[in-house]
Amino acid sequence: MSRYLLNKFLFTVDRDPELVERYRADPADTVRWWEDEQANRILNCHGAESSTWLRFDDTERTALSTHDYPALFELGAHPFLTLTLFIAMFERDHDGLGFQLEYARRLAHFSLPYPDITT
Amino acid sequence: MAELVAVIASTHHPFYYKASTATGEDRPPFADEWVRKVTAFRETLTRARPDVLVMVGSDHFHQLWLDNMPQFLVGKAPFYDANWYNEEREFGLPRMVMRGQEDLSAYVLREGLDAGFDLAFSNELRIDHSITCPIITLRPQNDLPIVPVYTNIFAPPLPRPKRFVQLGQTLRELVESWPSDQRVAIIGTGHLSLELGGPRQFGPHGPDPEFDRRAVEWISTGDLEGCLSEVTLDSLHAPGNATHGFMDFMLMMGVAGEGRPADYVDTYDLFHTMEAYFTWYPGGLS
Numbered sequence: 001m002s003r004y005l006l007n008k009f010l011f012t013v014d015r016d017p018e019l020v021e022r023y024r025a026d027p028a029d030t031v032r033w034w035e036d037e038q039a040n041r042i043l044n045c046h047g048a049e050s051s052t053w054l055r056f057d058d059t060e061r062t063a064l065s066t067h068d069y070p071a072l073f074e075l076g077a078h079p080f081l082t083l084t085l086f087i088a089m090f091e092r093d094h095d096g097l098g099f100q101l102e103y104a105r106r107l108a109h110f111s112l113p114y115p116d117i118t119t
Numbered sequence: 120m121a122e123l124v125a126v127i128a129s130t131h132h133p134f135y136y137k138a139s140t141a142t143g144e145d146r147p148p149f150a151d152e153w154v155r156k157v158t159a160f161r162e163t164l165t166r167a168r169p170d171v172l173v174m175v176g177s178d179h180f181h182q183l184w185l186d187n188m189p190q191f192l193v194g195k196a197p198f199y200d201a202n203w204y205n206e207e208r209e210f211g212l213p214r215m216v217m218r219g220q221e222d223l224s225a226y227v228l229r230e231g232l233d234a235g236f237d238l239a240f241s242n243e244l245r246i247d248h249s250i251t252c253p254i255i256t257l258r259p260q261n262d263l264p265i266v267p268v269y270t271n272i273f274a275p276p277l278p279r280p281k282r283f284v285q286l287g288q289t290l291r292e293l294v295e296s297w298p299s300d301q302r303v304a305i306i307g308t309g310h311l312s313l314e315l316g317g318p319r320q321f322g323p324h325g326p327d328p329e330f331d332r333r334a335v336e337w338i339s340t341g342d343l344e345g346c347l348s349e350v351t352l353d354s355l356h357a358p359g360n361a362t363h364g365f366m367d368f369m370l371m372m373g374v375a376g377e378g379r380p381a382d383y384v385d386t387y388d389l390f391h392t393m394e395a396y397f398t399w400y401p402g403g404l405s
Contacts, residue, residue, distance in 0.1 A: 004185055011180055014205055043186060079316025079360055080273070081180060088208055097390075100321040107318040114317060114360055118275040119185055 002076070003076045004119045005054050009064060010035055010072075010081035012043070014088065024089040028065040069104050076115045120225075121297040124304055125167035125397040128338060128371035128381075129160070130392065131176065131252035131308035133210040149389060156387050156396070157256045163383045163398035164257045167304055171220045171364035172258065173227075173294060175268045175307030175367060176249030180240075181205075183269065189239030190278050191286060192387060193231070194246070195224035195282045201246045201368050215251055220264035223297060230293050236286060252376035253308050270370065272309070272363045280338075280350050283366040286344060287373025291401075305374050309367030311335070311393050319359060334365060336388055341379040343372050372386035375399045 009031070013019040023030045040051040056064070063071035067089075072082050083103065091099045135157065138150045181203045183189065201215040224240075231238045246267050254261055268290070271277055287307075294303045311334050312327035319326040337346040346369060355362045375381070376399075383398035 007185060007309050011184065015181075015203070017204065017208075043184060061185030073316065078180070078274070081316075083320070084205060084209065089203065103316075104318050104320050104322075110318050113356060 001054065002054065002060065003078075003117065005039060005056060006072065006075060006077040007081055007119065008039070008054075010077060010085050012038060012079070014081065014085040020085070020088050023085075029059060031056075031065045069103065072109055073110065074115055075081050076117045078117050079114075083102055120340070121171075121294055121299045121301050121303050123291060123294050123401045124169055124302045125164055125306075126291075126375045126401060127164060127253070127257065127304060127306040128375075128395075128397040129253055129256070129306070129308050130310055130394045130396075131249050132389070132394060133206065133212060133248045133252060134394070135252065136213070136255050137211040139220055148385075153387060153389070153394070156385055156394070160383070160385060160396040160398070161257050161259075164304060165305075166404060167400065168302060169263060169304035170301040171223060171266070171303045172263050172401035173223070173266045173268060173290065173303060173305040174246075174250045174253065175270065175290075175305065175370060176246070176251040176253075177272045177309075177364065177367060178269050179247055179249065179273065181247045182245055183271075185274060187328065188271060189269070189276050190271045191236060192239040192241055192244075192269040193224055193227060193228050194219065194241050194244040194269075196242050197221055199244055199246050199265065199267060201251045203245065203247055206248050212248055212250065212251065215254070215261060217246070217261060218264040220266050220301075222337070223294075223299070223301075224266045225391055226297050227268075227290070227293050230296070231289060234289050234293070249308055253306050257306065268311050270367055270399065272366050277350075277352060277366075279352055280366050280369050281347060283370040284347065284373035287370040287375075290370075290378075291374045293395060299352060305371070307367050307374070309371075310361060311368075311395055313361040313364060313392050315360035315361040317360045321391050323390055324388055325359070325391070327362075328388075328393070330358035330362070331386075331393045331395075334368065335395055338368055338372060338395070339381045339384040340376060341372065341377060341381070343377045344368075346372065371397075373400075
């Protein structure tokens, strides 16, 4: 299980306008491409010096590939990263705070303590 | 020596800029009162006539990332570009540039290291809304040089609350021992109870109004002892999953001093979170 890698996906997609749109339009393909091409890149390093060991497990890959943000919350992805990226993708489909409130409702079955987000 | 002319602790609400500049049907019903409160708060800084601003905030996964995460970081650069694409996208924040007060940054780093804080530093730091929000609210003309100080309230493992208080106490000592004739204000922003990306987010009030009431009491009366006796890394999960940002308020209580009541206190209950504004004048108002 790699909360770090889930966060790395959310972080790198959220900061790139083209990737935000690509992930919205085709999540499964974007996740496949990202895991193959980007997951092992150390962000401040030359591509030839990438890591060799980072990959999603099936649960993580499925959660990302299906835009399943309640599952990401359960897996301990950082809630700020998940929220920010999903607002970027889906706020436009709702009025006002509609998406944010739906997001809260879909997480309503969680109670304290929330899943650990420590990496 | 430099003079610490004001200590300011504030929430940083990224929607203020958009709400305060909106017109017509786009202007939310709470905007006018919010602008009135912020304008009055701004005057508390203006009256202190600062030359330099030390700005305490927390990067929200913009430049600081999990492959290399500092707990406390001081910017040391001649300029700081500010605000990020996802802050423009979500909050409508403008791109900004601030000047840096490099000699004070160097002093804080050298003396802070010698005082027992292993401070990280950055010579090219793009800062985010935790520092630009108080520039927008408190000094919109953006005419003063800054020293940015980032704390990790975001990516566990986090320093404990006591460490934030100690850093605040040390920051004050460093500013007051800086060999300069400049007038310095220390401004820090954090949160009261707050939930982001969880089931209690975006409610009609902050997720825990009782915590907010007690927090305002601790800060406004300078009750550091009471605050430290009740606030722990574990306890901060209960009021909301982003409430660890309250530790930046505790840092500012360390700057202001144990038992030192605030000279100015105001709050504004908004949807999602409560705004809170505090100012201390360590040497009184000359």
